[in-house]
Amino acid sequence: MVTDSPEILRYAAFADDPAGGNPAGVVLDASALAEADMQRIAAEVDYAETAFITGERDGARVVRYFSPVAEVPFCGHATVATAVAIAEREGVGTIRFATPVGEVVIETSEADGAVRGAFTSVATDTAPIAEPVLQAVLDLIGLGRDALDERYAPLLSYAGNWHPVIVLRDAAAFDAFTFDPAAARALLDEQGWPATITVLRRLPDAAAEVDGATAPDRADRGLRFEARNIFPVGRITEDPATGAAAAAVGGYLRAIGAVTPPERVVIEQGRHVGRPGELVVDIPEHGGIVVSGRAVPIG
Known part of the structure; x- marks a missing residue:
């Protein structure tokens, strides 16, 4: 006391x-x-x-x-x-x-x-998601295998916490999916996942027409994702901006060869819960992932 x-x-x-x-x-x-x-x-x-x-x-x-x-x-x-x-x-x-x-x-x-x-972050790692567990994640959000983006294989990714990471292909499905918080909590607890279920969507590349050719118009070369992180705790069901998951995403993208390090990725998150934010993820060739952003006092 x-x-x-x-x-x-x-x-x-x-x-x-x-x-x-x-x-x-x-x-x-x-x-x-x-x-x-x-x-x-x-x-x-x-x-x-x-x-x-x-x-x-x-x-x-x-x-x-x-x-x-x-x-x-x-x-x-x-x-x-x-x-x-x-x-x-x-x-x-x-x-x-x-x-x-x-x-x-x-x-x-x-x-x-x-x-x-x-x-x-600490050193990253990845592991397969067992087929029944992947199906349970998809059932949770009410989507089938055809909703997955074929460029990004589902995996478990670690950068301090283990996160299941799946990438959806369609913007409408990404925006519209819902889940039962109690079922999400039961799945997290059953699998021993201490943090979030990470659902991503690759955003359109930032490219502009220049004399008939495309050229990146942002420092991150257009590689951007939007994330929704399922995390039912207390009154919260979906996390607005998840730094640990962003680090896990960086390790995941490196592991599947989706980036050529050193690479910078930007993750937008929080729009679906009314608290938009942005996480900058720098992915080196080896070792931990660097996640950065500002923080401001509340009240």
């Missing part, structure tokens, strides 16, 4: 607007909190995750992440939000977090009065 309530900060990650992106709770000094206290606070904050800095180990700040219902191994948007909160108080630079999945390094920078955070 704690006698003093810690200061709880609230930030919107991967957005310039407090009404966009993914809200995260941040407790910069949770050294006096027991695990039960952190879980209670996360439930009271009622965001997808709240991050707690519980101390320091070998020069890295020890961070734990809690959803309203359970501790999760890693959370990208809360990592960015926490790093930005620290940078606003201590100045920008390199921050090291000791997380349950390993050390995560975050680079913070400032431009035009806004602070940006870029974290490098």
